[in-house]
Amino acid sequence: MTDVPDLECRALSKRFDSFEAVKAISFEVPKGSFFSILGPSGCGKTTLLRMIAGFQAPTSGDLRIKGRSVLDVPPNKRPVSMVFQHLALFPMMNIGANVGFGLRQRGVGKAQIKAQVDRVLERVGLAGVADRSVDSLSGGQKQRVAIARCMVLEPDVLLLDEPLGALDLKLREHMKIELKRLQSEFNTTFVYITHDQSEALVMSDQIAVMNRGVFEQIGTAKELYYEPKTAFVAGFVGEANKYRAKVSRANGKQLELLTEDGIALHGLDAGGGLRPGDAAQVFVRPEAIRLSRRAADTQDLGNASAGVVDSVLFNGANSQLILRDAANGAEISVALPQTGAFRDLNKGDTVYFGWEPEQTRCYRAEG
Amino acid sequence: MKTTTLLSTVAVLALSSMAAQAETLRLLTWGGYAPEAVIAQFTAETGHTVEVTKSNNEEMIAKLRATNGGGFDLAQPSQDRVSGAQEEFGIYKPMDQSKLETSLFIPSMLEATKTNTTLNGEVYGVPHVWGTDGLVVNTALAPNVKDYKDLCDPAMAGKVSYRVKRPTLIAWAFSMGKDPFAAYADPVAYQAILDEVEAALIACKANVKTYWDGGDEIKNLLRSGEVTAAMAWDTGGWQLNAEMPEITFVAPASGALGWIDTFVIPARGRADEAAYAWINFVMRPEIAAQITAEAGNFTASLGGDAGVDDALKARYQASFPQEAIDNIKWYPTVPAGLETLEGAALDRVNAAN
């Protein structure tokens, strides 16, 4: 193993007329890792991916694959393969011909193509379908054929453009695990773009959160979840209750804030540099909030209040409680503990809740 | 007061009687044979209105055949195409001589046409306009073209045009010293002549720029200088002569081919009254002169040439000295069936490379 990353972008930019879709992005993807780019639609992630694939030329910056610049390499010569959003399987060919397409272009012999196609189809768990038509497959099977079609070429990097978007929820959950398994099986570098945070969080070794053409943060799923560096990441990754507040006192990273509704909060300066008087955005994850029927249990948590149950959103392990703060009527979402202790909670009941200042992440409010 | 009432009553009566008799004459004819002014005058005099359809010999017969002689009230095929078509398809009805003012016609021409258009004792046609097929030559660029076969001279390569129609076959036959009309009755002899003519026309094909089809087309080709000599109608030559003095009609050494366009009444014509009225009207010398001015050809009207303008007369006389007139080969009636032989020959000429 060398230190040379499989994929490296240096100050990569793309400008369309007056609009800058990708702004000087730099990152490295180490060999064999699963790298996701997570961002809302229109954030520039597709443009970035298409530049890596070679379908769009960057305005400036460099793009290296295994240490070699590929800027002047046309897409059909780049050692990357792409799984398209709608898979782009060739309907005019059977599955074997689809998977063998790239090998045929390389001039590999017929017998060898057949052997390799059979092998890769077996690896994705679709042995013996080579002679069938594309239409005869289910959505998940097509997905695997699309990956097999790329993997048979043994690319240095496999690009995936939201390939799960078209699948139904159940299949999507299944394919997340499947994709991760295939990635470790082939031990190829995957670059995966998605707007669905759960896809990114479950599968990735590294995730880049992209917004308005820049990477807000690159890190592991846990880092993004527990230590978001920007307000955007804190809001985009995972659930959060948001407050707009004003810093009333700062002591190092420890802050005291006053929300617009007049609630005093204790929080942690996550972005850094907040001074008294600054406007701040405050994020509290529903699962960080503790519930109790007795006021005494939550009193010492730093932030505590009482609320009336507005509604119970029961969804098994992901059940939520919407409370209305007794003091000021503000709405707050709380994860329902799975212990069963609160299963008899009903609308209109009063409960006490609270959370640690460390779980209260504050960022400088923009604009 | 009383007189005016009477007068208006008469006028109304006259109008209504006129309306009862007024018919629409559907005339199937050639371009130039029914000038607007003549039609207007005819309508004013008789009350009949005229609808003109312009056509040519083959299309006239084809149209009448398609309707078994219906759809038109008066047609004008050439005299050689009357009795054959009548025998084959029965598309005309006999002419009622009593309704014609025969004194208006040049007697010799009337008799000749009657003879030519008689079938089973019935006369089917009377003459109207006559003219010739010959050579229209740009005398500055092609001074040596005197006869049809001169068109095949290598010096004329690419500058020649004629039609692939039966007059061309007949013309070349005469030009080659044959008499096709004499062989009309003998299909074997006629076929022999056709074979020779066919060979000559195929050999000549390299000289031809294009086969022309309509009068305007050949005039355009001659006017632009793309074609310097062509077999064509005399009128075309005279019309061009008026614009460009170097182009004129030349009566070929082997004789111009004379044709007479007739009046015939289609078998299912519905306005015979108007048809006879039209014939008698246009044969009046002063009307005939108007038609000659428009069409460029002379008519069978007695004294009709008196009113023709002098320029046209001069051109006619320049093209037709007396010996050339004597040498005109008038088309006799085509016997039924002969056209099949000619058609096959023309097809082969057309297809040759």
Next chain:
Amino acid sequence: MSKDGSRLGLILLMAPLLLWLVTLIILPHIGLFVVSLSEKVGVRTYETGFGNYAVFFTEPLYWNTFARTAYMSIMATALTLLIGFPVAYYIAKLTRGRSKTTLFLMCLIPFWVSELVRTFGWMILLRETGVLSSFLQYLGVINGPVEFLYNDFAIMTGLVYTSMLFMVVPLVTTLDSLDDSLIEAGYDLGASSLSILREIIIPHAMPGIVSGCIVVFMLSLGNYLTPILLGGKDSLWFTGLIYSQFITRFNWELGSAFGFLLLGLSSVIVFAALKLTGQSLGKTMGR
């Protein structure tokens, strides 16, 4: 009751189509067929038989004319496809919105005037004293006037020009439905432009190619004005032969037989071409 009603509705819906089919297509064809079976043996005497059809096969002139017409039509079809495909591809794939509509309209513009006028336009361009000849002389490429009219090249030009729209429209429709990502996927998998054209674009566009080719071939084969006017003395075209049999030879019997032979032989050619390329009419028309 409602069932009867819907059946009546169906009949009413079908009525114009059936009326059109029966009175304007089927009846005239039956009449034509009957005429084509009557052999002329003398003045106003006819016998029933296939003699008129036999004439076609025994007289090499007619047979050759048909072969030439078919050959030229096939060439015109191939040429139209060759020129029309890039045009259609450009319109379907490389333009968007307004310019797409404009280009499409430009393909349509020649059809706002009659075929006769269009053909005369070409005659003005190609004749010896015409625009092209004069322009080349002006440039000094040629010394004297050159005749571009009255040859097979002129016929071909006219046929391709007349047929272009009928090739471009079905091609644009099928190429429009080709997902761009299929082409990108091809490139991504290492294919050259040529193999993408061969393996992805052409197979996808095949229904459009086939229907366009059928229409253009039939239009060329059945064209009358263009070959006659532009071809001049070498214009020999099968429809011209039919015309002359009907109009100048008064031989409706042979003309009808030729008409039916044209129908039959052109169907055979189309069928053979479909078989050769492994396409089926149903597949083509079903799209």
